[in-house]
Amino acid sequence: MQFLKTFLASLLGTILGIILLILILVAALVSSSSEPEPYIRANTVLTIKLSGDIPARAVIDPFQELLNPGLGARVSVESLKNNLRKAASHDNIAGVWITANQISASWANLESVYNALGEYKESGKFLYFSTDDIGMNEKAYMLASVADSVFYNPDTMFFMEGFVAQVTMYKGMFDKIGVEPEMMSIGDYKSVTEPFMRESISDEFRVQIEEILDSYSTTFLEAVSKRTGMSLEEVNNLMNTPPVNRTKQAYEHGLFDVLAYEDEVEKAIKNRLGIEEDGSFRTVTHGRYSRVSNRRAGIDEKSTSNKIAVIYASGTFMPQIADSPFGQSGNITSQNFKKQIDAALEDDDIKSIIVHINSPGGVATTSDLVWRHIKRAAEKKPVVASMGAVAASAGYYIAAAADTIIAQNNTITGSIGVALQIFNADELLTDKIGLNFETIKTHDFADIFDISRPLTQQESSALQQRIEHSYERFLEVVAESRGMTRDEVHEVAQGRVYTGARAKELGLVDVIGDLDKALEIAAEMAQIDAYKIEVFPKREDFFQQLFSSADTHMRNALFGWLPKNMRKEVQTISQMVTYHDILTWKMMPFSIHIN
Numbered sequence: 187m188q189f190l191k192t193f194l195a196s197l198l199g200t201i202l203g204i205i206l207l208i209l210i211l212v213a214a215l216v217s218s219s220s221e222p223e224p225y226i227r228a229n230t231v232l233t234i235k236l237s238g239d240i241p242a243r244a245v246i247d248p249f250q251e252l253l254n255p256g257l258g259a260r261v262s263v264e265s266l267k268n269n270l271r272k273a274a275s276h277d278n279i280a281g282v283w284i285t286a287n288q289i290s291a292s293w294a295n296l297e298s299v300y301n302a303l304g305e306y307k308e309s310g311k312f313l314y315f316s317t318d319d320i321g322m323n324e325k326a327y328m329l330a331s332v333a334d335s336v337f338y339n340p341d342t343m344f345f346m347e348g349f350v351a352q353v354t355m356y357k358g359m360f361d362k363i364g365v366e367p368e369m370m371s372i373g374d375y376k377s378v379t380e381p382f383m384r385e386s387i388s389d390e391f392r393v394q395i396e397e398i399l400d401s402y403s404t405t406f407l408e409a410v411s412k413r414t415g416m417s418l419e420e421v422n423n424l425m426n427t428p429p430v431n432r433t434k435q436a437y438e439h440g441l442f443d444v445l446a447y448e449d450e451v452e453k454a455i456k457n458r459l460g461i462e463e464d465g466s467f468r469t470v471t472h473g474r475y476s477r478v479s480n481r482r483a484g485i486d487e488k489s490t491s492n493k494i495a496v497i498y499a500s501g502t503f504m505p506q507i508a509d510s511p512f513g514q515s516g517n518i519t520s521q522n523f524k525k526q527i528d529a530a531l532e533d534d535d536i537k538s539i540i541v542h543i544n545s546p547g548g549v550a551t552t553s554d555l556v557w558r559h560i561k562r563a564a565e566k567k568p569v570v571a572s573m574g575a576v577a578a579s580a581g582y583y584i585a586a587a588a589d590t591i592i593a594q595n596n597t598i599t600g601s602i603g604v605a606l607q608i609f610n611a612d613e614l615l616t617d618k619i620g621l622n623f624e625t626i627k628t629h630d631f632a633d634i635f636d637i638s639r640p641l642t643q644q645e646s647s648a649l650q651q652r653i654e655h656s657y658e659r660f661l662e663v664v665a666e667s668r669g670m671t672r673d674e675v676h677e678v679a680q681g682r683v684y685t686g687a688r689a690k691e692l693g694l695v696d697v698i699g700d701l702d703k704a705l706e707i708a709a710e711m712a713q714i715d716a717y718k719i720e721v722f723p724k725r726e727d728f729f730q731q732l733f734s735s736a737d738t739h740m741r742n743a744l745f746g747w748l749p750k751n752m753r754k755e756v757q758t759i760s761q762m763v764t765y766h767d768i769l770t771w772k773m774m775p776f777s778i779h780i781n
Contacts, residue, residue, distance in 0.1 A: 226278045230468040234284045240291035267302045272483035274309035281312035287320035292575030293596035298700040303332040331413040337451045338442040344433040364613030372657040376603035376681025401685045414440040488716035495530035495539045497722045503548025520555035526722040527559045537712035538568040547579030560587035568711035572704035573597045586667035593686030593695045603681030604656045610640045
């Protein structure tokens with residue numbers, strides 16, 4: 187009896203402790219969210235640290251936000267462009283100092299930041315770049331190439347060895363464990379099935395990767411050439427020299443202005459601001475400066491009720507499955523997307539809609555429902571599709587519902603094709619594990635999706651017809667959108683992946699530009715001069731962020747032990763196996779990793 191009392195008392199204490207902790211967290215969040223707008227004094231320097239990914243839109247970590255108000259949001263393209271725009275017009279901001287190291291952002295997002303830095307420089311204020319003990323890679327230096335001065339630690343590594351793509355092939359592994367992927371695809375270039383079906387990539391797959399690599403390489407070479415005055419051939423030759431001391435080589439060729447430590451960068455800023463050597467200058471971090479209003483920064487905002495909606499469609503197209511072990515974070519579901527579209531349509535002040543797409547594709551039926559929601563919206567208001575890092579396969583499919591399609595030069599798009607996947611685990615389950623399955627069914631095709639046996643010839647033929655129908659539907663949608671014939675679309679389709687620049691040449695894209703260009707076109711289509719931007723989905727509240735963060739941490743726990751370039755692949759494969767009866771996918775070759 188005494189044991190039971192002790193146990194219940196401990197349990198009650200634990201529950202009360204958890205409740206108290208939640209109350210403290212909520213109170214802390216309320217306190218941090220009510221932090222006043224910071225006052226920026228004269229001669230303040232905006233400091234920004236760039237490392238890792240730079241997503242299109244900021245993702246907030248509620249735990250980090252509680253501990254460090256203003257620092258919970260990861261630096262994003264959205265926040266960088268906003269802060270650089272404010273810094274350019276803010277009288278009390280003297281300049282910007284960016285510390286950058288290994289950046290892993292997509293080339294399309296990098297292009298947006300690169301352009302934003304160039305626009306900031308037109309203000310005449312200084313832009314300095316430096317690095318820390320990690321050192322810059324090609325993506326970091328591309329951004330640094332815009333700067334007035336690039337400072338580099340003398341003994342820190344500089345990574346400028348070029349670009350390499352790796353494709354993980356799984357056929358050998360499946361052969362060893364006794365699993366046979368039974369996959370079908372339409373189009374010579376629809377290579378999403380190749381990692382499962384082949385031990386090496388096809389020539390068609392290789393051509394696509396080489397074209398993407400060439401585009402990225404050219405973008406980087408031109409940025410270096412523009413800064414240093416070197417020819418493209420000279421930059422190529424430098425990158426092909428053995429990396430014995432790449433930092434020294436880069437400095438000697440003019441990629442860096444000064445080999446200097448952090449305190450020496452601070453000294454250079456003091457000189458720029460006319461401050462004595464023993465003096466100091468004020469700084470404001472990117473996170474804190476994000477709280478400064480446009481009005482306080484001196485940006486004239488016209489009073490208007492007109493708005494343009496920007497709906498972010500980011501992730502893989504997946505059905506909304508209640509008991510999904512993967513959660514819905516990172517997925518685009520038709521139900522959630524419909525809520526965003528309906529909200530934009532119901533608001534009379536919203537005059538046009540931009541759908542900003544960042545998706546490699548996903549389940550065909552889900553993307554078709556999303557396509558329909560956009561098509562329905564376009565019948566009532568102007569709709570612009572703005573492509574981010576990737577808008578391929580199903581990502582391109584939904585873009586075809588818009589009035590205008592905009593992509594960036596290095597957007598990965600196209601992949602107009604369809605694939606079907608199912609796995610036969612007969613050998614694994616029966617021969618290797620020793621399981622035996624007795625099947626009783628009422629109709630011939632009741633167990634068509636049973637992974638414990640191979641497909642019959644009749645079943646395989648039926649499924650092939652299914653994806654052929656889906657492919658023809660894809661061609662029909664694109665042909666109607668682009669004013670092309672079915673055969674003209676088929677000629678450039680067949681699952682082939684393109685850069686945004688190449689897609690425009692082929693007539694799959696209308697305009698090259700980023701979200702700013704999309705806003706400009708959306709305003710023209712709505713015939714409005716001044717407008718506010720309404721972003722969807724709305725920011726999650728604290729508890730939604732908390733659970734989303736927990737969902738992300740759970741996935742990291744499941745897949746975090748894998749090599750970095752395999753984590754997303756294995757998660758996608760797991761989804762394919764779990765939802766094998768969904769069958770038809772519009773998906774780009776997700777297993778390309780370019781470093």
